[in-house]
Amino acid sequence: MKAPRAEARTGLGAGTNAAPAGPAARKAGGRPDGSTRDACGPAASWPEWDAGPALYVHVPYCRQRCYYCDFNTYLLDPEGKARYLAALQRELALLATDPGLTRPLVSVYVGGGTPSILEPAELERLLGAVHRHFCLAPDAEITVECNPGTLDEGRLAALRDGGVTRLSLGLQAVQDELLRAMGRDHTWADFCATYRRVRQAGFDNVNIDLIFGLPGQTLDQWEASLRAVVDLDPEHVSCYGLELHPGTPFHRWWEAGELVLPGEDAERAMFDLAYERLGAAGFVRYEISNFARPGRESVHNRVYWLNGSYLGAGPGAWSCWRGERRRNRLHPAAYAAELAEDRLPVDVREPVDRRRAMEETMILGLRLAEGVDEARFARRFGLTPAEAFPAAVARLLDEGWLVREGGRLRLSPGAVPVANSVLAYFVEPEE
Ligand code: SF4
Numbered sequence: 001m002k003a004p005r006a007e008a009r010t011g012l013g014a015g016t017n018a019a020p021a022g023p024a025a026r027k028a029g030g031r032p033d034g035s036t037r038d039a040c041g042p043a044a045s046w047p048e049w050d051a052g053p054a055l056y057v058h059v060p061y062c063r064q065r066c067y068y069c070d071f072n073t074y075l076l077d078p079e080g081k082a083r084y085l086a087a088l089q090r091e092l093a094l095l096a097t098d099p100g101l102t103r104p105l106v107s108v109y110v111g112g113g114t115p116s117i118l119e120p121a122e123l124e125r126l127l128g129a130v131h132r133h134f135c136l137a138p139d140a141e142i143t144v145e146c147n148p149g150t151l152d153e154g155r156l157a158a159l160r161d162g163g164v165t166r167l168s169l170g171l172q173a174v175q176d177e178l179l180r181a182m183g184r185d186h187t188w189a190d191f192c193a194t195y196r197r198v199r200q201a202g203f204d205n206v207n208i209d210l211i212f213g214l215p216g217q218t219l220d221q222w223e224a225s226l227r228a229v230v231d232l233d234p235e236h237v238s239c240y241g242l243e244l245h246p247g248t249p250f251h252r253w254w255e256a257g258e259l260v261l262p263g264e265d266a267e268r269a270m271f272d273l274a275y276e277r278l279g280a281a282g283f284v285r286y287e288i289s290n291f292a293r294p295g296r297e298s299v300h301n302r303v304y305w306l307n308g309s310y311l312g313a314g315p316g317a318w319s320c321w322r323g324e325r326r327r328n329r330l331h332p333a334a335y336a337a338e339l340a341e342d343r344l345p346v347d348v349r350e351p352v353d354r355r356r357a358m359e360e361t362m363i364l365g366l367r368l369a370e371g372v373d374e375a376r377f378a379r380r381f382g383l384t385p386a387e388a389f390p391a392a393v394a395r396l397l398d399e400g401w402l403v404r405e406g407g408r409l410r411l412s413p414g415a416v417p418v419a420n421s422v423l424a425y426f427v428e429p430e431e
Contacts, residue, residue, distance in 0.1 A: 048379070055312075057110045058111060081332075095133075103137075116147055148190045174229075219266060241271065328344075367423075
């Protein structure tokens with residue numbers, strides 16, 4: 001599954017919270033005017049094993065394209081953006097009428113693209129629409145992804161007043177030459193200035209994204225990035241290994257032999273160093289690629305990893321809802337055209353049968369350090385993991401890749417760096 005956003009993709013990071021004048025001063029999760037939506041359905045019919053519902057909102061614009069990025073993003077176009085924002089308002093209103101939405105949202109995640117590219121008034125309207133149409137849990141997490149260089153005082157005020165409780169900032173590396181080499185539109189100094197503004201605005205739950213395995217990156221450079229991030233003292237850090245996606249400049253250059261990557265051993269050393277340095281600084285690795293101060297784990301990404309239910313809004317956004325995965329039309333113009341006719345802009349629907357849901361619950365859940373709760377799995381599917389996957393569970397336990405402890409199955413420490421190969425056992429046919 002391709003998760004809607006970066007933090008949930010591969011593995012090391014995320015975090016939020018706001019100033020006394022912001023969401024903390026209001027009823028958390030309430031509307032900016034302090035009220036909450038009137039028509040919250042009864043929570044009783046929501047399955048106890050489902051960690052959702054969550055809402056993902058996609059903002060499909062960036063100032064420039066990073067050379068490694070395969071997200072559904074487009075260069076900023078003011079007319080297209082206006083049509084997209086009007087369509088998004090309509091989509092949020094339609095999604096909120098779904099009869100399956102019988103529990104308040106536990107999380108909202110505005111990702112992209114670059115959400116912080118929107119003007120303050122546009123951010124206000126977007127967040128206002130979420131509060132107006134949806135019922136939010138009192139402690140709902142509301143995260144917005146931001147890029148250094150696009151986050152000024154006006155935008156920070158709009159985010160704070162819109163009830164945002166958590167910001168996720170893309171840094172990737174602290175060396176300007178590496179930032180330039182991957183097509184980022186900011187410097188390390190830009191990031192530091194943004195980070196200061198974020199803290200001054202009162203946000204006290206902040207994630208920083210880093211990438212390792214970059215072209216030409218040395219272990220020393222990676223160590224310097226980790227050290228600098230620890231010094232900034234965020235609540236959450238995501239550390240992803242670089243992935244080369246077809247269609248990106250990095251992939252083309254790699255195929256042409258023009259991209260010098262650090263190599264497998266160096267990448268493994270970088271992966272291990274992140275665990276060592278962030279662990280020593282008090283961050284807990286709660287998912288393969290995500291580290292948090294205790295209690296600051298990403299609520300939103302946990303919904304994904306627990307294979308819970310979420311709705312997606314915006315071009316290309318995926319929903320996992322009522323037994324199917326569905327994806328919206330990718331291009332903002334096609335997306336807006338459907339909504340102009342008052343139709344949900346869905347162009348891909350994939351039914352998720354019980355077998356697939358069990359596989360995904362194992363593959364996603366084992367990414368978490370806490371592993372898969374066997375009793376919860378059995379309440380959801382009527383079978384324990386060992387009954388559903390007898391050969392895989394027996395073999396992986398026997399070979400030491402899985403550990404069973406306290407009613408949970410989790411990856412052994414030796415399995416974490418090679419998690420993808422271990423998790424593949426849950427999609428292969430049972431013997
Ligand atoms: S800013 Fe983020 S979404 Fe935009 S191109 Fe770069 S990596 Fe992709």
